[in-house]
Amino acid sequence: MKSIYLHQWQRFRRAPMLVVSFFLLTVVFVFTLAGFQSDDKFTVLAFVKEGSSDQAAEEWSDRLNESEGMFFDLREEEEVREMMRDGRTNFALAVGDSDYRMVVAAEDANLITVESYTAQVFREEFRLKQAEEAGGENIREDIQSSLEDPVLTVTTETIQGAEGTFVYDNQIQTLFGMTLFFSIYTMIFSLMNVTEEKRTGTWDRLIVSPLKKSQMYIGHFLYCFTVGYAQIVVIFLLFKYGLGFDLGGNFPAILIVVGCYAFAIVALGTLLMGLVKSSQQLQAVIPIVATAMAMLGGAFWPIEIVTNNIVLFLSQGMPILYALDALKSIAIYGRGLADLAQPLSILILFGVVCMGVGVNLMERRG
Amino acid sequence: MLETEELRKVYKGTAAVDSVNLFLEKGESVGLLGPNGAGKSTTISMIASLIAPSAGDVRLNGKSVLKHPNEIRKVLGIVPQEIALYPELTAFENLKFFGRIYGLKGEALSRRVQEVLKLLGLEDRQKDLVKTYSGGMKRRINIGAALLHQPEILIMDEPTVGIDPQSRSYILDTVRKLNEEKGMTVLYTSHYMEEVERLCDRVYIMDHGKVIASGTKDELKSILSGEEAILVEMDRDYPGLVKELEADEAILQTIEIDKGLKLIVPKGSRLLGKIFQAAERHGAQISNITVQVPTLEDVFLHLTGRKLRD
Numbered sequence: 065m066k067s068i069y070l071h072q073w074q075r076f077r078r079a080p081m082l083v084v085s086f087f088l089l090t091v092v093f094v095f096t097l098a099g100f101q102s103d104d105k106f107t108v109l110a111f112v113k114e115g116s117s118d119q120a121a122e123e124w125s126d127r128l129n130e131s132e133g134m135f136f137d138l139r140e141e142e143e144v145r146e147m148m149r150d151g152r153t154n155f156a157l158a159v160g161d162s163d164y165r166m167v168v169a170a171e172d173a174n175l176i177t178v179e180s181y182t183a184q185v186f187r188e189e190f191r192l193k194q195a196e197e198a199g200g201e202n203i204r205e206d207i208q209s210s211l212e213d214p215v216l217t218v219t220t221e222t223i224q225g226a227e228g229t230f231v232y233d234n235q236i237q238t239l240f241g242m243t244l245f246f247s248i249y250t251m252i253f254s255l256m257n258v259t260e261e262k263r264t265g266t267w268d269r270l271i272v273s274p275l276k277k278s279q280m281y282i283g284h285f286l287y288c289f290t291v292g293y294a295q296i297v298v299i300f301l302l303f304k305y306g307l308g309f310d311l312g313g314n315f316p317a318i319l320i321v322v323g324c325y326a327f328a329i330v331a332l333g334t335l336l337m338g339l340v341k342s343s344q345q346l347q348a349v350i351p352i353v354a355t356a357m358a359m360l361g362g363a364f365w366p367i368e369i370v371t372n373n374i375v376l377f378l379s380q381g382m383p384i385l386y387a388l389d390a391l392k393s394i395a396i397y398g399r400g401l402a403d404l405a406q407p408l409s410i411l412i413l414f415g416v417v418c419m420g421v422g423v424n425l426m427e428r429r430g
Numbered sequence: 431m432l433e434t435e436e437l438r439k440v441y442k443g444t445a446a447v448d449s450v451n452l453f454l455e456k457g458e459s460v461g462l463l464g465p466n467g468a469g470k471s472t473t474i475s476m477i478a479s480l481i482a483p484s485a486g487d488v489r490l491n492g493k494s495v496l497k498h499p500n501e502i503r504k505v506l507g508i509v510p511q512e513i514a515l516y517p518e519l520t521a522f523e524n525l526k527f528f529g530r531i532y533g534l535k536g537e538a539l540s541r542r543v544q545e546v547l548k549l550l551g552l553e554d555r556q557k558d559l560v561k562t563y564s565g566g567m568k569r570r571i572n573i574g575a576a577l578l579h580q581p582e583i584l585i586m587d588e589p590t591v592g593i594d595p596q597s598r599s600y601i602l603d604t605v606r607k608l609n610e611e612k613g614m615t616v617l618y619t620s621h622y623m624e625e626v627e628r629l630c631d632r633v634y635i636m637d638h639g640k641v642i643a644s645g646t647k648d649e650l651k652s653i654l655s656g657e658e659a660i661l662v663e664m665d666r667d668y669p670g671l672v673k674e675l676e677a678d679e680a681i682l683q684t685i686e687i688d689k690g691l692k693l694i695v696p697k698g699s700r701l702l703g704k705i706f707q708a709a710e711r712h713g714a715q716i717s718n719i720t721v722q723v724p725t726l727e728d729v730f731l732h733l734t735g736r737k738l739r740d
């Protein structure tokens with residue numbers, strides 16, 4: 065087993081391009097998608113609607129500015145209209161005493177987001193006012209305090225099935241999603257050493273040697289595991305210490321989650337090898353499986369924003385979902401290993417089943 | 431020491447190997463001769479416990495290899511038909527790895543690798559990547575990878591396919607040396623009868639999954655003791671002449687070769703005059719005429735009506 069394992073590293077040294085390129089791809093993707101995220105909010109120009117009071121407008125803009133992602137800049141109407149004419153902004157918000165209007169000069173992708181956010185704030189405010197008028201003395205404080213910070217919260221079904229709030233952290237989502245996604249390629253492509261050995265006949269040489277089949281498989285699996293594990297951990301460390309990404313305070317727990325995930329993916333690769341006939345087929349299948357799994361499992365966008373029931377159902381079968389869930393629990397919510405028993409045991413179970421079935425399929429084919 | 435008993439392998443209803451009985455005595459060099467698709471590789475794979483037979487058994491010193499595959503794995507070296515090496519590694523690294531999986535380590539392993547490289551004449555090139563090697567050199571390393579653990583039995587599956595004559599000659603000499611000097615038992619598979627004639631004491635001839643003849647070279651050739659071959663070389667092909675000779679009942683077989691003919695005739699039949707006359711009638715220019723003693727190729731031809739390398 066040790067000789068097989070070390071042998072794979074020797075081969076890796078001679079042909080490191082594949083692994084190195086997936087490593088670099090991950091770094092480049094995470095860096096461009098999340099590395100430069102600044103604290104700048106998206107600025108929305110606003111002005112006081114004709115015939116409305118300045119004070120009311122200011123109260124509204126304060127209320128609107130509780131958002132984490134947008135900044136409402138209240139200015140003179142003349143100034144705003146001029147900026148719109150010059151094309152410096154595509155739309156603006158006219159704030160009245162108890163209503164608002166979007167002034168649109170040109171189509172803008174952000175319009176819908178801003179509009180729906182504004183509508184939400186106004187609606188919420190009216191409801192609070194109604195409740196106050198109906199007699200609740202401290203109702204505003206009560207509700208305010210029960211509203212979690214930040215204000216932009218979406219209530220959604222989490223994996224555990226409990227109602228909870230969801231915090232969207234773009235940096236963490238991108239780092240975890242992309243790293244786990246690309247590591248699938250690294251691991252399964254490395255596992256192709258087995259199919260290659262079978263094709264070239266060196267596998268038969270190993271079989272007729274005194275080595276046991278289990279030693280041969282374990283040697284290969286261990287190698288793929290190590291490569292994938294190392295890739296993920298090195299990238300996490302790079303972004304944690306190099307770019308100051310906040311991965312929470314429990315790095316050992318992250319190491320354990322990554323281990324379970326890497327095991328599940330090596331096992332998935334084994335299953336794929338058992339299902340397809342040749343290296344070429346496997347090469348064609350890997351991107352399909354990796355991409356589908358990443359899309360369904362929430363590596364490209366947070367699963368929390370998905371509402372399609374079919375996708376949500378399918379996502380339950382994706383190991384990447386459980387790994388992302390566990391990693392985010394640690395990094396964003398500060399949970400510990402004790403809370404992760406469920407996703408981790410699902411990953412391990414998934415791995416054991418896939419590996420067992422995969423090896424059996426391969427052996428049956430001979 | 432090694433024998434097969436009614437060995438049989440069926441693929442999709444057709445028997446690739448059918449009731450094959452072979453035996454190898456210690457120190458022998460035995461040839462397994464047959465055209466492509468005869469079932470040689472399949473037979474070898476079953477002996478090496480790589481594939482399971484559909485029926486029959488393989489015995490090593492009386493013990494079933496099917497039940498105790500590890501017994502044979504320790505003493506067997508097998509040279510596969512395809513080059514089964516790691517092309518991105520050097521010859522040295524390849525050999526070292528194959529030695530290590532047989533449990534060799536450290537100093538003993540390094541010494542053994544150097545011995546094998548020397549035997550193969552590749553000491554100078556050991557640090558080069560195998561993918562930069564010529565076909566003949568790859569073939570040599572392919573053999574070397576089976577020799578590190580000093581096997582008692584060496585099974586070679588067409589080890590000289592597609593290489594230059596010098597490399598082939600070198601390989602044949604090496605195998606001879608291993609057999610004669612180290613007392614290694616050799617089973618040599620080939621579809622080149624010259625190789626088997628040169629290397630082996632005893633020969634099995636296979637066709638369509640069956641052993642159709644076996645024995646020492648002389649025994650096999652005595653099958654043809656009543657016949658001889660006349661080789662007629664001419665300036666070009668003469669189809670009319672072929673037709674005439676084919677019709678002649680005194681000639682057992684007429685085979686067309688490039689610019690000439692091969693005639694199988696009963697031994698001692700005085701046919702040369704007849705051949706010259708026939709050639710004259712068809713205006714054929716005979717450039718050479720030879721009477722040949724039979725080869726294993728002729729034996730195969732006789733048994734199957736086909737040439738080995740069709």
Ligand SMILES: Nc1ncnc2c1ncn2[C@@H]1O[C@H](COP(=O)(O)OP(=O)(O)O)[C@@H](O)[C@H]1O
Pocket residue numbers: 441442446464465466467468469470471472473
């Ligand atoms: N895995 C296999 N599946 C189906 N048929 C096979 C397989 N291996 C060999 N055969 C068939 O068995 C016959 C013998 O093959 P083989 O042993 O390779 O012959 P040789 O080595 O003498 O050229 C051939 O007809 C070949 O097509």
Ligand SMILES: [Mg+2]
Pocket residue numbers: 467470471472511587588
């Ligand atoms: Mg063959």
